[in-house]
Amino acid sequence: xxxxxxxxxxxxxxxxxxxxxxxxxxxxxxxxxxxDYSDQIRNFTYNCKEIYKEIDENLNNEEKLQDxxxxxxxxxxxxxxxxxxxxxxxxxxxxxKQFDINKILNQQNKFNFDxxxxxxxxxxxxxxxxxxxxxxxxxxxxxxxxxPLGIVIFVALFxxxxxxxxxxxxxxxxxxxxxxxxxxxYRVEVKxxxxxxxxxxxxxxxxxxxxxxxEREKEIEKNKDRLIVSVSHDLRTPLxxxxxxxxxIKENYKENNEINKYVDIIDNKANRLEELINDLFEYxxxxxxxxxxxxxxxxxxxxxxxxxxxxxxxCNQNDLNILLEAPNEDLxxxxxxxxxxxxxxxxxxxxxxxxxxxxxxxxxxxxxxxxAMVSIKNEGKPLKEEELHKIFEMFYRTDExxxxxxxxxxxGLSIAKSIVDLHGGKLxxxxxxxxxxxxxxxx
Numbered sequence: 556x557x558x559x560x561x562x563x564x565x566x567x568x569x570x571x572x573x574x575x576x577x578x579x580x581x582x583x584x585x586x587x588x589x590x591d592y593s594d595q596i597r598n599f600t601y602n603c604k605e606i607y608k609e610i611d612e613n614l615n616n617e618e619k620l621q622d623x624x625x626x627x628x629x630x631x632x633x634x635x636x637x638x639x640x641x642x643x644x645x646x647x648x649x650x651x652k653q654f655d656i657n658k659i660l661n662q663q664n665k666f667n668f669d670x671x672x673x674x675x676x677x678x679x680x681x682x683x684x685x686x687x688x689x690x691x692x693x694x695x696x697x698x699x700x701x702x703p704l705g706i707v708i709f710v711a712l713f714x715x716x717x718x719x720x721x722x723x724x725x726x727x728x729x730x731x732x733x734x735x736x737x738x739x740x741y742r743v744e745v746k747x748x749x750x751x752x753x754x755x756x757x758x759x760x761x762x763x764x765x766x767x768x769x770e771r772e773k774e775i776e777k778n779k780d781r782l783i784v785s786v787s788h789d790l791r792t793p794l795x796x797x798x799x800x801x802x803x804i805k806e807n808y809k810e811n812n813e814i815n816k817y818v819d820i821i822d823n824k825a826n827r828l829e830e831l832i833n834d835l836f837e838y839x840x841x842x843x844x845x846x847x848x849x850x851x852x853x854x855x856x857x858x859x860x861x862x863x864x865x866x867x868x869x870c871n872q873n874d875l876n877i878l879l880e881a882p883n884e885d886l887x888x889x890x891x892x893x894x895x896x897x898x899x900x901x902x903x904x905x906x907x908x909x910x911x912x913x914x915x916x917x918x919x920x921x922x923x924x925x926x927a928m929v930s931i932k933n934e935g936k937p938l939k940e941e942e943l944h945k946i947f948e949m950f951y952r953t954d955e956x957x958x959x960x961x962x963x964x965x966x967g968l969s970i971a972k973s974i975v976d977l978h979g980g981k982l983x984x985x986x987x988x989x990x991x992x993x994x995x996x997x998x
Contacts, residue, residue: 558749559720566716574709581704595693596675599631603677603689606633610687620644634688635681643685654688723751730758739766794832798825834966837897841973848891848977855886855920855927855997862899863918866907874912877903881920886927888997894974895997898982899929901967902993906933911989926980926998938986946984947972 606623613619624633625646632651635644640654659676672694679687723746730743739762745755801822808814863879870877906916914934921928938946947968975982981996 559751562720562749563717566713570709570712570716573712574705577708578702578705592673592675592693599675599691599693600677602631603679606631606689607679607687610635610681614682617644630691632690634690636686636688638684638686640686656686656688659688720751723747727751727755727758734758734762734765739769794825794829798822798829801825831966834970838966838970838973841970841977846977848894850889850891850978852887852889853892855888855929856881857885858888858892858895859899859918859920859929862896862903866900866903869907870916873907873910875907875910875914875916877916877918879918879920882922886920886922888927890978890997895978898971898974898995899931901971902931902995905968906931906935906991906993909933909935909991911935923996926996929995929997931993931995933991934989935991937989938984938991943984943986947982 609623610620613623620635621644624635624644626633632646632649634642634649634651634654636642636654636656638656640656642649642652642654645651654676656678659678662676672692674690675693677689681687723744727743730741733741742759742762743755745752745759801818804818805815805822808818859879859881863877867877903916903918910916910933917930917932919930919932921930972982975995975997979998981994983994985992985994
């Protein structure tokens, strides 16, 4: 950053020099407009009062008076003289021996002087035969108030001269923010030939490399998804044949209990494998390709009523009740019914697997701010906070409740969330004690 440092140091020096020059010019113009020393004399006279006060307090103490006129802290020259003007007491550094008192007294009534600086005197009678004479050099027109003005001028010049570089730094910062949001097509503008321009080039190079890496990752992911779809499709044909032959064996060997025992096991595993392949196939299609939704306007009340009726038999077989609560007026939503039905079937099936026996599955439809809300509640094993965050992950299972014995593939909730996301909605879970809630927001 040597070039940038040198540039800012140069701007600093230029701003400093110009601010000093401008301040001096303004001070000179102000000085030339001054016609007298009235302000300076007024301040000088006011300061002399403190000196006179201290002298009056020690009028009869010659030693103390000598200390007063010899003080290093007093920037004025202080003398004690007799009536003829001869110096009686003074500081060792002062060489004056005689003053013309009458001339000094006459000068005290004057405010106009041609010179830009004068030695001015103030006289006070001390007793009957002595005077106190105080002197100082006054400068006409020197204004200490111009110092803050000089600082303001310096700051203003520095800001103006550095505006271009600071603006470019801000543009680089905004570019980085835009790139961090995922816009890898964004490129920052490259200006100049200093370190900032090199930084701009490096940012663009980094963005291009990230874009290339992302494209390669997309291609790898796409190939992986194609492989999953292809394998899932290829597994369906032999699996269908296996399931068909199992049925034939069960029909032809009904009286052989030993064979039926093993065939039932094979049948269950084959059906479970078929379900897993179908779910994996559907999940891959939902996440890997541009899925086109065939949306139509439907009554959410009637839609959920049909789903509940379809699931009621399964619930009764599992010794569970399923209850639907809906508002009196129909809530219309714009969805793909074929895909959205899978969402609620998967969530309700999940509730069936993990609900306590003889408990209720409660479904409630309500109006939301930007659409409709469906909540599905069941009573079962309490879920921890980390489990609620991971429950929609593919193949996620907890050690006890989400195991192979439940019969689930571990993909159902992932599929449900993918479909809701495609609709621009939101799916999440909450837990209060042993009550687990699933919320589906449809916009």
